Amino acid sequence: MSNLDYSLDNITVEWINDIKYMSPSPHPNHGIVYSELFNSFYNYLKGKNFKVFPHKTDLCLSDPNEPIKINDLKKPIVPDLFVVCDKKFELVGNNIVSIPDYICEIVSPSSIKMDNEIKRDLYLSKGVKEYWIVNYLDNSIKVYFDNKETTFSFDDNVKVNIFDDLTICLKDIELFEI
Template structure:
């Protein structure tokens, strides 16, 4: 009888704690510090999560046994005014990896756009990544199924290429020459043999 009461009590407490955790997640979104200002972030949509997860898995599987490592949604501390939570990063310097986050510039950063984040990702964060010395920066747009790939050249993140899956109606109107020029595979600058097929990334 005592055991039954105890078990029931803990189950009830467990439900209460789960409810509280759910409420906490829904009402208290994560935040970033951008240019010294706290910016609240809503949790990403499911398609956003799928895209980020696919990219992370591709990097993780490729990098097994290699010097670099992939991380998903780490706390990234560039300096006291810039504390981001990028979707995916690749880090080749183990000295900047700590248990509570990454302290310094990753070699590659991926930001998947959410509604309302485009300006920050393309301007504020890009400038911060550039100043920190991030070698490669991807801006992934789920809405138009594109990836903007920036490479660090002489201290500046320069747009190298835009990779995009075209809608069927637009693809049908394109010439064979234009189709042949369509960029559907992103070559990662860190490794000559690491190529990402964007058709796999943007699957429904």
């Protein structure tokens, strides 16, 4: 096996609209951006009635107060990062069952259409309040909130709209040149 082959451990599998998608491990810039975002949320949410879930967490996009279809649990989606407010989630097996208040996807070259179209449409149609698409390829952040799309650069202080006092700026992160 060459170093360009992917083992199953390096493949993310998720189900979107009943279609199975598999993607390879992302570029290191993905991890750098992810770490900055996750740490910002984790530190902000300490001691609050909110939960931030890290990458590789299986999510079943369903209201936890409604009956869950077993088949839906077999077809999770795997966002890069998501936040659930007021403990509105349930753990069923390895799945978090919830409609998150916030979801963030970090774009990789292979996920541009997936994150900008397919996942965006799915998340917003299910009632996710705020969706971010963070793109280290062009240093942009698209924010979908309150039926509006706004684009920011990594140099901007970007307000997380579901909270009163959280802003995130990515200008000081050091990315690899691609």
